Amino acid sequence: MKKESFFSKRLQDVSYAIREFVPIAKEVEKTKKVVYLNIGDPLKYDFKTPDYIKEALVKAVRNDKNFYADSQGVLELREAIAERENKNNVSITPDDVLVTMGISEGIMAVFASLLNPGDEVLLPGPAYPLYIDASKFFGAKFITYKCDENLGWQPDIEDLQAKVSEKTKLIVVINPNNPTGSLYEKSTLKKIVDIAAQFDVPIVSDEIYDQIVYEGETTPLASISDDVTVIGLNGFSKLHLVTGWRMGYIYIKSPDEELKNQIYQTILKYLMFRLSAHTPSQFALAEVLRGEQKHVEELVKKLKERRDYVYRRIEEIDGLSAVLPKGAFYIFPKIETKGAWKDDKEFSLKLLKEMGVFVVYGSGFDPTYGKDHFRMVFLPPVEMLEEAMDRIEKFLKKHSG
Numbered sequence: 509m510k511k512e513s514f515f516s517k518r519l520q521d522v523s524y525a526i527r528e529f530v531p532i533a534k535e536v537e538k539t540k541k542v543v544y545l546n547i548g549d550p551l552k553y554d555f556k557t558p559d560y561i562k563e564a565l566v567k568a569v570r571n572d573k574n575f576y577a578d579s580q581g582v583l584e585l586r587e588a589i590a591e592r593e594n595k596n597n598v599s600i601t602p603d604d605v606l607v608t609m610g611i612s613e614g615i616m617a618v619f620a621s622l623l624n625p626g627d628e629v630l631l632p633g634p635a636y637p638l639y640i641d642a643s644k645f646f647g648a649k650f651i652t653y654k655c656d657e658n659l660g661w662q663p664d665i666e667d668l669q670a671k672v673s674e675k676t677k678l679i680v681v682i683n684p685n686n687p688t689g690s691l692y693e694k695s696t697l698k699k700i701v702d703i704a705a706q707f708d709v710p711i712v713s714d715e716i717y718d719q720i721v722y723e724g725e726t727t728p729l730a731s732i733s734d735d736v737t738v739i740g741l742n743g744f745s746k747l748h749l750v751t752g753w754r755m756g757y758i759y760i761k762s763p764d765e766e767l768k769n770q771i772y773q774t775i776l777k778y779l780m781f782r783l784s785a786h787t788p789s790q791f792a793l794a795e796v797l798r799g800e801q802k803h804v805e806e807l808v809k810k811l812k813e814r815r816d817y818v819y820r821r822i823e824e825i826d827g828l829s830a831v832l833p834k835g836a837f838y839i840f841p842k843i844e845t846k847g848a849w850k851d852d853k854e855f856s857l858k859l860l861k862e863m864g865v866f867v868v869y870g871s872g873f874d875p876t877y878g879k880d881h882f883r884m885v886f887l888p889p890v891e892m893l894e895e896a897m898d899r900i901e902k903f904l905k906k907h908s909g
């Protein structure tokens with residue numbers, strides 16, 4: 509057996525930066541306490557799934573909602589999702605919705621359904637790494653459009669315009685953004701929609717953080733885009749504190765009814781392979797979506813305090829600077845100083861090994877627009893963030909210059 513040809517070529521270039529250093533962190537843990545700031549999972553810290561959401565799941569199980577569901581998702585949940593999106597001025601019906609096992613599966617399903625080798629996908633630079641990996645996996649070329657740090661990480665419209673071509677299959681927008689925490693202005697979104705309309709390219713709009721916003725409001729892209737096809741992605745993991753349930757959804761809105769149906773059916777074909785998403789969770793979340801979701805206010809309030817703390821500390825540390833995140837729970841500081849590291853990857857690795865602080869290197873989110881940065885979550889309680897920031901400060905004092 510030839511080992512080189514035994515394994516799938518598709519996975520050769522794929523690497524998910526957020527979890528890449530996990531084995532190293534486990535080693536470091538043998539000698540010191542590691543502060544994990546790499547994964548966007550609120551449940552790894554002091555956030556818990558609200559009791560009423562847990563109860564809804566138990567109820568669904570007790571009510572025998574334990575069968576395989578339809579591949580597009582149960583009608584009750586698709587109805588609740590359509591209602592939610594309608595309230596956001598996105599006019600869709602339950603028949604435009606597909607329930608997925610997290611947005612992660614949604615991304616794979618959309619890319620699997622629409623991309624052919626050689627296609628180009630425009631991604632924000634920097635971007636959530638799964639978009640980069642999924643593009644590579646399906647043989648497409650990912651091209652990042654600049655998001656400008658000097659403009660609060662807003663997409664640079666001229667750069668986007670210059671990079672759209674005949675080969676562009678999809679434009680991806682992540683708003684509020686991971687990893688920068690940027691909230692896109694409505695006028696910027698409108699310009700993106702105009703470019704998409706001009707080139708007749710569908711937009712994939714990932715809005716998983718749409719209700720985790722500290723200043724301003726998210727504009728759902730599909731609410732301002734009557735003349736382009738929008739494939740919306742959203743989910744429950746973060747807002748409803750159910751990361752482990754693996755629940756998300758896709759919706760399609762298009763001025764071209766036939767195209768919309770074709771996209772829907774193609775994605776559904778893919779989703780049929782995996783039979784269905786987790787059925788009890790679907791019934792539980794249908795109930796939750798229709799309820800008051802009282803926990804959200806407290807969640808956002810807590811996160812805002814943590815954001816403010818981390819931002820202030822970063823601003824005070826020599827050698828770091830950051831844009832204040834307006835949404836999500838990530839901050840993307842710039843490493844302003846030269847030091848005992850050759851690049852941001854080595855910076856993060858050394859920080860982990862020496863200080864036990866686990867952040868994700870910026871070039872893992874884009875080699876061009878992410879370099880010389882790192883991403884950290886501000887999910888932990890302030891005491892833990894204080895410990896992490898003290899260690900980062902010490903590291904920079906020791907090694908920079």
Ligand SMILES: Cc1ncc(COP(=O)(O)O)c(C=O)c1O
Nearest residue numbers: 548610611612636686743745756
């Ligand atoms: C922008 C973005 N999209 C999608 C996901 C995947 O979320 P899930 O698969 O839990 O819905 C994440 C998770 O961090 C994310 O930040």
